[in-house]
Structures are given as C-alpha cells and as structure tokens.
Amino acid sequence: MAELYDEIRAVADRYPDRRSAVIPALRLAQEHYGYLPPEAIREVAAALDTTPAVCHQIATFYDMFHLKPTGRHTIDLCSNAPCALVGAGKVLEAFERELGIGAGETTPDGLITLRTVECLGGCGRGTVVAVDHRYREPVTPADVPGIVEELRREH
C-alpha cells in the first residue's frame, strides 16, 4: 500500500531517529487493516528500514495493538480498583447480558468486542467505558442498553 508507506515515512520524519516511529507506524497500519496481520508488520518494517521482528516485538508489548481481528466496534471497560469500588462489576455484567458474550470476546456477527482494561484515567467519574476509544463517564448499568443499541444502529 503506497499510501500507508508514505504516511509512515512522513511520521518518521518528525523524529531524530526513524525507529521512534514504530508505535505511530503500527497505529497507522492497524487503522488501515483493522488489526496487525503479518503483512501489516512487514509493511511497517519496510517503511522504517527495519526488520519485521523489531516491529513485532512492539506490537506484542503494547495493549492497544491487536494481532488478531477485533469487532468493528470496541467497548473497553475500566475494571481497575477505583472503578471497581463504584460498581464496574455490575456495569460489566450488564454489557455481558446485553451482548450475550463474556469479557474478552467478540459478538458472533463480528460487530462488537467487549474487553476489561486497566485504569483509563477517569477515576473520579467511574465507571469509565471507552466506546471506540472515546470515553463515556460515568456509565451505569442503566446506560448499557443505549450504548449497545447505538453501536448496532450505527452499523
């Protein structure tokens, strides 16, 4: 993909050392492919004049990179202590019930992936839920059907 190659080269130019661009480059590739299949990692490596192994070790280290396809939409629920204290467990149960899947799973139609994540940095307004990377705070069990409906409608 020539376009992806050019985008990565442009990002790399911002840094004194091209290798600094591995994370932003992988993010661009993930936006193109939806996840990071081996060919995406090879393309990133080629654009940064490095090896796929260098890029692969980054893709596996950081939580926001996905080596397997995820749903079209993602629901990331903070399950860390501050949110847990104010009822994140009940919000998670509500999502699991509404979606018919467990945390860490994707709906059979491939539409929504539900995950529990570590602290998102919204502790004063828990429970924090990132829907397609945009924070909703606070989310209560009563908000859950509306959020799921919104994603289904958008589709």
Next chain:
Amino acid sequence: MSTSDRPLFVLAGTDGGDLRSLEDYRRVGGYVSLEKARQMGREAVLEEIKKASLRGRGGAGFPMGQKASFLPSPEQAHGPIYLVVNADESEPGAFKDREIIVRVPHRLIEGIQIAATAIGARACFVYIRGEYLSEYEILMAALAEAGSAGLVSVPIVVHRGAGAYICGEETALLESLEGKRGMPRPRPPFPALVGLYNEPTLINNVETLATVPKIIEIGGGAYAKIGVESSTGTRLFSLSGNVVRGGNYELPHGTSFRELIYECGGGIAEGRKLKAIIPGGSSAPILTADQVDMSMDFDTLQKAGTFLGSASVIAIDERACMVQLGLRVGQFYMFESCGKCTPCREGTRWIEMLLRKIEEGRASYAELDLLVDVCERILGKCLCPLGDSDAMVVASYVTHFREEFEAHIDQGGCPFGGSSSLKGLLSPVDELYRGRIHQEAAR
C-alpha cells in the same frame, strides 16, 4: 475557607470551565510568563524554579530545579539537549494531567516552552498515553494555535503511547519513545546525562510543567510560601472511590484528607463509613480511616510509611473486602510488569496466586506468611518501582487488615459473602486465564 478562596495555579482562570483557546488563555494573562522568562534569561528562570522548591508532580516528588541542574549547559553539551514531558498518566486513581490538558492546554505549552528555553533544549517530546485520544486532539489543536501565533520557539513533538503502564516510568518512557519495548534502564547513568537518544534529557510531568508559568509570574519565593515547608505550592488532588463528588481539586499541600474527602468530595456516598484511604494512587501503601486527619504532604506521608505519589486519593468504604482489593491491585501489577527483572516478573505472579487462594478460602496460614515473604523478596531488587509498589501495597493491606485475611483462612472463604463492593469484578488477567482455559478445553 471555601475552595474558591484558595490560590489556584495550575487551573487558575478556568473558573470551573475550560480555557482551551489561545484567546481565552491570553485573557487570563496567558503567555505573559513566557515573555518574562525570555527576558530573564535561562539561569534566572532556573533560579526561580529552585527557589519555589517545586517538587515533581508525577509521583517521585524530586525537585525540578535540582533535576534541571544535573543537565550540562547548552555550551557544555556535545550534542542536543531534550525536554521530555511525561503525559503517560496511568496510575490507578490519577486523572489530573488529563484535566490539565483538556482545560488549560496552553498553560502546559507555556510551561514546556519556559522549561525548554531554560535548559536550552533543541526539541521537546510529549509522551501522551495512547488511550487519551480526545486529550491528544485538544493538545494538538492548542499547539497549532500557539505555533501560528509564534509562541513555540522550541519545537514540540507529541508522541502517543500504545497502552503500557510501565512507560510512565521515566527510563521506560525513553525506551518507548526510541521505538523499543518500554523496559526500564539501569541507573546510573541518569537521563540528565544519558537520556533520549543518549543525549542529556530533562523529564517532567505535565502538572509540574503547568505549574511553572505561575512560578515565573509571582516569583519562586512567593510560591514557596504556599503549602508546607517540604511540599510547597498547590496540588491537583484526584479524588475517587466511594465519595459523593469525585474529581480533581486544586488545594495547597498540607490540606488534610478529611477536608478533601468530606468538604470537597461531599463525604462518603450513601452515608457509609470510611474504611481506608489510598493516598497516592494504587502504588501507595494504604492508610486506615483513623488517619483521615493526616496532612497531605510529601514528608508527613513518608513518615507514615506511605507516599503522596501522584496525589491520587482513593476513598474506600466499609463494604470493600480488602483481600479482593489486594487481588485486583495485584493483578494490575502482574499484568503491567514488563518482565525484565525476575523478582517483579515472578513475584507479581506469586502475589496474585496467593491472594487468589486466600480470597477463595483455599489458603493456609503458612501461605499468608509466604505472601508477606514474597513481598519482602521483591523489595529493592528491581530496576524500577513497579514490583516494589505491588509488594509494598499488598504488605500494607496485610498489616492494616490482617484480621480480614485471617478470617478468609478460618472460614474457608470470603467473610463478606457476596456483599463486598468489589464483588463480580473481572480484570485483564482474568481474561487471559479464561482465554487459556477455553483454548485448553478446545484442544
């Protein structure tokens, strides 16, 4: 004294709202300090920061002026000097840097430019956590505006992380910024001499830098009069947990937990009783409810065996099972351990496994002793404080709430039954376990 009478520095002028545009920020005196700093010259600026005794707001509390003084001067340096801004806020309980970026992005940019000029930096890098997408966009918009107004003389590159708590640790952050896995470096050499791309580097937290413009405005001496002796100035306290009104409150150092929790936060929700306080993010050893009158400053908390850290106060009410809390906190450190140092990589797993056994009522007294023993064996043996944090906090839960741990063993299960406020939670670690069980079942 009500909250509004207090001196505000970091959030000054926001008046409960946002000051996102350059115009709004200028209206409250924005970028005047930058101009003043340029006229003062770099040494005079560093002198004011030293006089202010400004301690780092990221967690370690190291004085910024002293850190900057370890750097070579631009004349002495053989290559470039860099300023790195730590915006990788990921400490459970902390959400203050995010609020600064969203509400007064220009104050951060102004602080960055003042500091960059003072150390003679060639470039600045802001490492912002990957999850902060809206925050990144707001910062980029402010930066574009400041840039076109000619206010950015030292170039700023905003670099988004990709989800790793460890990258908040300064040397792991540098590794990550260089395109490597976020694994801490041995120190010495310290980043002031061998930092980003092996060049001298000053690393400061968002709140620290956002405090700098006001210090230049009123002078370091005047700033140092606010707060208490060892902890000058104000702090953005992040209040969360079982309180009526969670949020960020800018208060002078030396304010008590009681004032923060009961006056600012409206007390414990639904009239319940306070049980425990986490004073500085989940990495800080726990305090009990009877310590609520303690002063929130660096030295007082250190004497009490804990620390102020990122000033993230988590109030915990009587419904929480402390073993469950320990387990959830322990799972976080296990999940986030980078795996470089053996005591942390293995120790965090042992802690999690033992806490799980205690919570499920499958543990013996010998295993409770083993838990404390494992904590002791991690302490002080790793390159960074991640493993230490796990060890110290879990040990503090056992020390302060030993009877609850023993009750789990005696009763062969959780004494809270299903009534703990933490019941029913799941973590990324649980997901990993569950995924593995599914895979094994499928085989």
